[in-house]
Every structure is written in structure tokens, then in C-alpha cells.
Amino acid sequence: RIGIIRIDSGELKSGAMNTWCDANGYTLQFTAPYTSAHNGRIERMHLTIMNRMRAM
Template sequence: VGIYHTDNSELKSNEMTTWLKFHSIQQQFTAPYRSAYIGQVKRQHHTLINKACAM
């Protein structure tokens, strides 16, 4: 994973930012009031989790 894309929620903490930088992962946030895009991101996360569990 090279880019971690999320909304401006609890994952926008100093602890999370530090962890991502340590693992050389770029952090990106969605634009405010773009709920349709957030839904797409959440579906992609769900798909990745399902694929990881299937391995």
C-alpha cells in the first residue's frame, strides 16, 4: 500500500500520521462534503479486507 485515503475522521491523528510515515505510506483525505466519494472508498476498503481474509 503506497497511499492511504480516508475522510477527515479519527484517522487524522498524530499517532496515525506518524505510523503511516514510518511505513512510507502517503496519507490523503477526501474533500469536505463529498459523501459519494467516501462511499466508494469504504467499498474499496471492504473489498480489500475480504480479499485479505480469503488468502
């Protein structure tokens, strides 16, 4: 089960997202702005998914 959601400081940094995470038992963490390296694993996953979609 996922317990922590890590996102950049973008559009999901809102009261509604915080409320949803609290209601569903998730911890919300934010990375520093303009540092995609902090979120390296998921950035690589996004790249892999996009490459597979292009190959279809």
C-alpha cells in the first residue's frame, strides 16, 4: 500500500489535495522547485511509459 505521495510544488499543492490525503491516510511530501532529480525514480518511470506509448 502506498503511504507517501511525493510531488513537486505545482498545482496539486492545494487545500483539497491535503484534505484528500488526510482523509485517506496518505502523507504528502513536496520536492524543492525546479529539482526533478529529487523525484528521480518516478521521473524515470514516466520516461519509460512515454517511450513505450510512442513505440505502439
